[in-house]
Amino acid sequence: MSYSFKTIAAAAVCTALVALPLASADAQTKIRFATSVPEANTAEVLGMKAMKDYIDFKSGGTLEVDLLFATMGVGERELTEMVQQGALDMALAADGAVSGFYPKLQVFGIPYLFKSAPVAWEFARSPMAKQMQQEMLEQTGLRTVAWGENGFRxxxxxxxxxxxxxxxxxxxxxxxxxxxxxxxxxxxxxxxxxxxxxxxxxxxxxxxxxxxxxxxxxxxxxxxxxxxxxxxxxxxxYSMTIITINDQFYQGLTPAQQQVIMEAGQLYAAVANSFKVTSDRxxxxxxxxxxxxxxxxxxxxxxxxxxxxxxxxxxxxxxxxxxxxxxxxxxxxxxxxxxxxxxx
CATH class of the missing domain: 3.40.190.170 (Bacterial extracellular solute-binding protein, family 7)
Structure with missing residues (x-):
């Protein structure tokens, strides 16, 4: 039997990550937050670092985020699958990759769907967006933490x-x-x-x-x-980045910790949205x-x-x-x- 590099890399990531602590109400909880994006001066990285700082501080030290960049060549789809399986807690991926788990996200691939970035941001706050996020949670076990701007392609x-x-x-x-x-x-x-x-x-x-x-x-x-x-x-x-969290992991947190994570998701969207638009030119x-x-x-x-x-x-x-x-x-x-x- 032969194995692809992706399969071996994903397995290696899983093996390395299981050693990290899981959620516990009595001790500091590590949140394993991964992306395929390398560490650079991008909206994704800046937004993830802002989330880490917010969660680490606002949780009163009960949560600590481990940021994992360019995780051993594993792609966005594989990382999202690892969140679904519990090998990771959170992941950031483009909407196109996450659509492999929730196909309705493919609708954002309609060319020239949004006239401008602010229209897309407004849509992300809409009842339709909330309905899609809830449906994705029920079908996949992936809870949406944030929709942020990936930018016009x-x-x-x-x-x-x-x-x-x-x-x-x-x-x-x-x-x-x-x-x-x-x-x-x-x-x-x-x-x-x-x-x-x-x-x-x-x-x-x-x-x-x-x-x-x-x-x-x-x-x-x-x-x-x-x-x-x-x-x-x-x-x-117009492409979005989507941050998902394993819902079983999320449900194991306290209500206060859950609130901090969702607040941090809003912070990510604010950082990514403003950075992408103001830096484009x-x-x-x-x-x-x-x-x-x-x-x-x-x-x-x-x-x-x-x-x-x-x-x-x-x-x-x-x-x-x-x-x-x-x-x-x-x-x-x-x-x-x-x-x-x-x-x-």
Missing amino acids: NLTNSKHEVKGPEDMQGLKMRVMESPVFMRFMESLGAAATPISFSELVMSLQQGVVDGQENASSNVYENGMADVQKFFSTTEHI DYIERIRDEKGLQVHITTPEEKEAFRELAQPPVVEYVNEQLGKEFVDAVLAQVDESEKQVYGQ
């Missing part, structure tokens, strides 16, 4: 400048391990290859894929800009000036061309997979969130 590649969707034809593009992201990329005529975030830079460097799509901060801070030549501000999909300029990528600022007309080509097949796919009634309810809530933001 942009295209990079090593072959040529991308202005319109016609420039995507034939490119080999890495996507998250999510069927809806594969459908999006294929609708543009590109070859979609699912690769975990932890293996992305190496795959770009070795030519396994020509390009990828991510928020500008991730492109700069996590090494993609070092192995790519072209960057386009398509902002085609700076990161794009650094990608151009420091990393030497050719940056194309995608025009509204070019974005509309992407939307017209990619949105219908993705909406058709999520209607088939998730049910038209649910998708229509999400779209209606997005409209309501727009009204709340824009005062309509």
